[in-house]
Amino acid sequence: MSDAILDEPVVETQFNYRRLYAAVATYGVLFFALGVILFPIFWMFSSSFKGQTELFARDMTLLPVVWTWENYYNVWFNTPFPRYFWNSFYIASVTTVITVGFAIYAAYAIARIRFRGRFLIGMILLSTQMFPHVTLVLPLFLIIRNLGLFNTHAALIIANVAFALPFAIWMLRGFFVSIPEELEDAAAIDGAGLMTTLHKIIVPLAGPGIAAIAMFTFIRSWNEFLFALVLLQSQSLRTLPLGLASFQEEYTYRWDLMMAGGSIVSLPVLFFFLLMQRFIVQGLLGGALKG
Amino acid sequence: MLQRQRARLAYYLVLPAMTLVVVLNLLPLLQGLVISMQSQNLIRPNPTGFVGFRHYVRALTQDVDFWSSAWHSVYFTACAVAGAYVLSLGLALLLNLDIKGRGLFRALFLIPWVVPDVVTALLWKWFYSDQWGFANFALVKLGLVGAAIPWLSDPKMAMPAVIIVQIWKLYPIMTVVLLAALQSVPKELIEAAKIDGAGPFQRFWYVTANFLRPTSMVIVLLACIWTFQSFDIIYLLTGGGPANATQTLPILVYVKAFWASQLGYASAIGVLILLILMVLGFLNLGLERALSRGRDAHV
Numbered sequence: 394m395s396d397a398i399l400d401e402p403v404v405e406t407q408f409n410y411r412r413l414y415a416a417v418a419t420y421g422v423l424f425f426a427l428g429v430i431l432f433p434i435f436w437m438f439s440s441s442f443k444g445q446t447e448l449f450a451r452d453m454t455l456l457p458v459v460w461t462w463e464n465y466y467n468v469w470f471n472t473p474f475p476r477y478f479w480n481s482f483y484i485a486s487v488t489t490v491i492t493v494g495f496a497i498y499a500a501y502a503i504a505r506i507r508f509r510g511r512f513l514i515g516m517i518l519l520s521t522q523m524f525p526h527v528t529l530v531l532p533l534f535l536i537i538r539n540l541g542l543f544n545t546h547a548a549l550i551i552a553n554v555a556f557a558l559p560f561a562i563w564m565l566r567g568f569f570v571s572i573p574e575e576l577e578d579a580a581a582i583d584g585a586g587l588m589t590t591l592h593k594i595i596v597p598l599a600g601p602g603i604a605a606i607a608m609f610t611f612i613r614s615w616n617e618f619l620f621a622l623v624l625l626q627s628q629s630l631r632t633l634p635l636g637l638a639s640f641q642e643e644y645t646y647r648w649d650l651m652m653a654g655g656s657i658v659s660l661p662v663l664f665f666f667l668l669m670q671r672f673i674v675q676g677l678l679g680g681a682l683k684g
Numbered sequence: 685m686l687q688r689q690r691a692r693l694a695y696y697l698v699l700p701a702m703t704l705v706v707v708l709n710l711l712p713l714l715q716g717l718v719i720s721m722q723s724q725n726l727i728r729p730n731p732t733g734f735v736g737f738r739h740y741v742r743a744l745t746q747d748v749d750f751w752s753s754a755w756h757s758v759y760f761t762a763c764a765v766a767g768a769y770v771l772s773l774g775l776a777l778l779l780n781l782d783i784k785g786r787g788l789f790r791a792l793f794l795i796p797w798v799v800p801d802v803v804t805a806l807l808w809k810w811f812y813s814d815q816w817g818f819a820n821f822a823l824v825k826l827g828l829v830g831a832a833i834p835w836l837s838d839p840k841m842a843m844p845a846v847i848i849v850q851i852w853k854l855y856p857i858m859t860v861v862l863l864a865a866l867q868s869v870p871k872e873l874i875e876a877a878k879i880d881g882a883g884p885f886q887r888f889w890y891v892t893a894n895f896l897r898p899t900s901m902v903i904v905l906l907a908c909i910w911t912f913q914s915f916d917i918i919y920l921l922t923g924g925g926p927a928n929a930t931q932t933l934p935i936l937v938y939v940k941a942f943w944a945s946q947l948g949y950a951s952a953i954g955v956l957i958l959l960i961l962m963v964l965g966f967l968n969l970g971l972e973r974a975l976s977r978g979r980d981a982h983v
Contacts, residue, residue: 419781426775427792430852434799436818437807453821499701506694507687514702521709523961525913527934528954531941532715535724555708562701587693616800618916623942634802638920641806648810655803666798670791674860 434659441465441652448649464653472644474654476629477636484546484632485614488553492561492610493603495554500565501591505577518559526556530623537624544626552620557610564609568602569595605672608665615662633658713958720955724948726941739952749928749936750953757932760843760918761911764850769904771851772858773896777888779859780866790860797856805920808849812836836922839929846918846930850911858903865899866892905968909961933957 440448441464443457468474503511533552534543542548572595580590596603621635631639637654644650666673720740723733743750775793779786796804811818812835820832835845869892877887915934918924924931924939931939933953941950 415781416783419778419783423775423778423783423789427789431792431795432818433807433811433852434795436811437803440810449816453818495701495704498697502694502697506690506697508691508694511694514698517702517705517710521705523909523965524709524713525934525954525957525961527913527915527937528716528951528958529709529712531937531947531951531954532712532719535719535947536712536715551708554704555712558701559705559709562705587690612798616802618800618802618920634800637802637806641920648813648816651806652810655806659799659803662798662800663795666794667791670794671787674790674794 437652437655437659440648441656443649445649448652464649465657468650468653468657472640472650472654473628473631473636474657477631477633478657480546480630481615481633484549484553485611487550488557488614489607489611491550491554492557493607496558496561496565496606497596497603498591500562501569501595503562504566504569505574515563518563521556521559522563526619530619533620534623543624544630546630548624549617549621549632552624553614553617557613561606561610564606565599565602568599568606572598601672602675605669605675608669609673612662612665615658716951716954719948720952722948724946724951726945726947735948739949740956742949743953743956749931750933752928753931753933753936756843756930757912757934760847760850760930760932761908763847764854764911765904765907767847767851768854768858768907769900772855772862773900775855775859776862776866779863790863793859794856796852801853801916802920804849804853805917808852809836809921812845837926839927842922842926842929846921849917849921850914853917854907854911858907861899861903862896865896869895901968901971905964908964912961912964913957 439456442460442462444459444461444463447454447458502508503514533555537543537548537551542551576594576598577590580594585593616634617632618634618638621632622638625631625635628639637651637658640647640651640654721734721736721738723735779789779793783789799807810816812820814820814832814834814837817832817835819835820829823829824832833841835841873891874887877891882890913934915938918930918932918935919938922930924935934957937950937953937957940946940953944950
């Protein structure tokens with residue numbers, strides 16, 4: 394050990410100090426940036442545990458002086474919040490099942506089979522990503538109304554599928570392409586048809602990717618606001634984002650309710666995201682952006 | 685399996701999903717074009733009367749709201765995307781250094797991106813609040829300002845305030861993409877430049893930047909497209925106010941359609957938004973092509 398230190402040239406030691414300073418500076422800046430950026434979220438969570446008097450006090454403390462679940466109790470038992478929660482959960486679940494179910498087959502065909510029109514399909518999928526939602530929401534509103542579906546959950550599910558599907562197909566295609574083709578050739582030699590190969594080999598292999606896309610679709614639908622705003626009217630049908638937004642008028646200045654509600658809406662999303670972030674990031678980089 | 689059989693199977697596999705995509709995306713788009721030339725109004729009869737390009741002419745030549753909203757949109761988009769790009773480039777460069785816990789940092793920096801828009805708006809509204817917001821509390825406490833700033837209710841402050849929120853929402857995805865591009869820079873090239881005596885700034889400018897440019901173009905364009913059409917955050921933070929100070933084109937579409945019931949006119953504005961985004965897209969395509977040609981000539 395001491396030999397090693399003696400053997401080191403002096404220059405190296407100085408260099409190591411420089412590296413140490415650089416590392417400290419890097420971590421310092423990163424932690425500072427993280428602190429500033431995440432502070433508003435921290436503040437929401439912190440506020441959600443403060444009692445009314447503390448929430449509107451002159452002097453603020455970073456953490457509640459007295460921790461209380463009161464706000465969560467109030468938002469869950471004294472507002473229609475649970476109703477919104479289940480509406481959102483139901484709509485997001487159905488949207489996810491439909492989207493992924495359709496996307497798997499289409500993505501597999503686009504990834505693996507050469508056929509006429511494959512390029513055109515890719516173009517359509519990518520270009521739909523560019524359509525502004527405010528441009529589409531008006532005609533969709535009329536179409537939905539003419540179909541007699543205005544103010545139903547079905548309307549919102551249709552709209553959510555419409556915008557999740559192209560993205561899901563394109564991302565899944567990326568995952569399928571990355572699976573070695575030899576595996577399928579081996580299955581084909583063993584006499585498995587294309588569909589058997591897809592169900593028995595490809596889908597299990599792409600499991601994490603499919604899970605990530607399912608999660609992604611779920612989160613998008615869970616967060617969706619504009620279509621819910623336009624397509625729903627009854628209070629009992631509202632989704633969480635719409636319900637929470639309406640708190641601003643219905644419970645003006647009840648920041649206790651809004652902060653607790655906001656925390657409840659965000660928690661599942663944050664949890665699943667941190668769980669799946671590696672796959673989501675991979676999928677985004679591989680599937681959506683590089684094409 | 686025969687190639688032709690495989691191809692036929694492909695159509696069966698693709699057809700259901702693509703039917704949905706086309707019916708649910710392209711049909712509304714066409715319908716939108718049709719509506720934009722009709723006298724569609726939610727409270728008047730004869731909704732399908734053909735009016736040609738009258739709505740477009742009205743938007744472009746008579747409606748003061750349209751041009752002020754267009755300017756707000758451009759301003760909002762330019763500032764938010766520029767801000768988010770600078771922030772994300774800085775973070776990506778830092779995260780690309782040889783540090784432990786890069787994955788964890790990357791995940792934590794991504795958090796604002798997953799927070800639902802509605803929650804984003806509410807928590808920032810609480811943060812910005814005149815009397816009870818932390819922003820004012822901290823600024824006054826530190827002696828930086830004398831009195832609380834009415835962030836969202838002052839026409840001068842509202843736009844910067846919503847731009848900050850949009851930057852907050854936008855930078856994470858840009859950071860991830862730029863970091864991925866940085867990690868694709870071959871280490872040997874950097875080492876070679878070092879040996880040739882290039883300092884850190886020269887190494888960045890002459891080596892790294894060349895790898896970043898194409899990715900930056902793509903992500904900046906996407907960020908512009910997302911921001912230009914974004915609705916939720918401004919609608920929920922200010923509703924386009926105060927005194928229309930934050931009314932962007934998407935907000936104008938919503939206001940014209942559902943508050944003024946002028947569905948046809950709103951649709952025309954929607955189509956104009958789409959056209960602007962398409963111009964942006966083509967511009968980027970051309971730039972990218974020119975850039976790659978220039979690079980080939982260089983090499």
